Amino acid sequence: MVVNNLSFLWLKKYYFLTNGFISDIELSNIFLWEMMKDLEGFAHQNIRGNTMKKRSVLLAFFLLLILFLSLFALPQPSPDKLKVYISVDIEGIGGVVSRMQTSGEEYQRFRRFMTQEVNAAIEGAFACGATEVMVSDSHGSGQNILIEELNKEVKLIRDWPRPLIMMEGIDETFDAVFLIGYHAKEGSRDATLAHTMSGSRIFDIKLNGNSVPEAGFNGAIAGHFGVPVALISGDQTIVAQAKEMLGDIEGVVVKEGIGTIAKTIHPEKAQKLIKEGAIRALKRLNDFQPFKLQTPITLEITFKDEVYASLVGMLPGVKQLDGRTISFTGKDMVEVSKFLSAILFL
Numbered sequence: 001m002v003v004n005n006l007s008f009l010w011l012k013k014y015y016f017l018t019n020g021f022i023s024d025i026e027l028s029n030i031f032l033w034e035m036m037k038d039l040e041g042f043a044h045q046n047i048r049g050n051t052m053k054k055r056s057v058l059l060a061f062f063l064l065l066i067l068f069l070s071l072f073a074l075p076q077p078s079p080d081k082l083k084v085y086i087s088v089d090i091e092g093i094g095g096v097v098s099r100m101q102t103s104g105e106e107y108q109r110f111r112r113f114m115t116q117e118v119n120a121a122i123e124g125a126f127a128c129g130a131t132e133v134m135v136s137d138s139h140g141s142g143q144n145i146l147i148e149e150l151n152k153e154v155k156l157i158r159d160w161p162r163p164l165i166m167m168e169g170i171d172e173t174f175d176a177v178f179l180i181g182y183h184a185k186e187g188s189r190d191a192t193l194a195h196t197m198s199g200s201r202i203f204d205i206k207l208n209g210n211s212v213p214e215a216g217f218n219g220a221i222a223g224h225f226g227v228p229v230a231l232i233s234g235d236q237t238i239v240a241q242a243k244e245m246l247g248d249i250e251g252v253v254v255k256e257g258i259g260t261i262a263k264t265i266h267p268e269k270a271q272k273l274i275k276e277g278a279i280r281a282l283k284r285l286n287d288f289q290p291f292k293l294q295t296p297i298t299l300e301i302t303f304k305d306e307v308y309a310s311l312v313g314m315l316p317g318v319k320q321l322d323g324r325t326i327s328f329t330g331k332d333m334v335e336v337s338k339f340l341s342a343i344l345f346l
Helices: 002-018 024-046 051-073 107-127 214-224 236-246 267-283 306-313 333-345
Strands: 083-088 132-137 155-157 176-182 202-207 229-235 250-258 261-264 297-303 318-320 325-330
Touching: 083 107, 107 132, 107 176, 107 229, 107 267, 176 214, 176 236, 176 267, 202 214, 214 229, 214 236, 214 333, 229 236, 229 267, 236 250, 250 267, 297 306, 297 333, 306 318, 306 325, 325 333
Parallel strands: 083 132, 083 176, 132 155, 176 229, 229 250
Antiparallel strands: 202 297, 250 261, 297 325, 318 325
8 A cells, every 4th residue: 555655656756757747857867866765764664773784675666667767757859850931021130120131232241131030930940950941932022042052951932923812832831930021910019111011901800800920810810720939029009919819929029119110130140049039948848739720711801991991891701891891711720811812812
């Protein structure tokens, strides 16, 4: 009966160890120390007088404990594959504050900074054990990243149109999503170049009644495939919006929005922070959950132009809710994304 009680105690402590109540190597040592104290107490209470017998029993229990830890408590081998999907925009890249840098006369300089921030995220992913990385060039033409300067070990999604828009190529085989260079949704305060999917056409997008930034829409696409968002970079406003919607993901603030301007950091500093954030994100991967929406999913789009809303409202399956707002219900995020993609490129 004493042995059964002791075994129950160990199992209880093992439960706390493996379920996050006790964690890491240092606390695993605490677990081992506690087990040894239990063994010593058991020997003293149940074996009287014979010191050699006590030592023999302790040694036997110690060997059993080593076997127990080797089977259950020691860290398990890492998975054979760790796949990371990186979706990249430009408005949230460090130093970007105006349209001159996203498509104008300074664009060539800042597409290089965009490429460098992507490379920083890639380096962090590989440093933390990633075996495969896919990058989605998701700004404007979809042909912004300087491919000759991109890490040679990754695959790159380029050009349009795409059924999954900024998340084209993702599937259930990926383990984590990074959102690099992202921006806040249209109408946000203290946000640099805030917009939602189309700065010229769309004022707001809702999923199942909730207004979402691009990070939320793309997080829902990832969630459809069971993949969590682990990292986002951009200004402080999009980091806050993403955390509110996607949970306590890693957020890297590379600039601080002040009204419509920004207080930014040096590009090399931004890259360093992104690499460090990528490493933290993958180390915390088990902390994150996929962002899954209840299906079917209702998409509402509020346009900036009444005429465009009227045209889209004529499509089969679309309801026009008011002068500028339409709704469409899809069976899942893939269907919703395909509809939005078609709308964006009409």
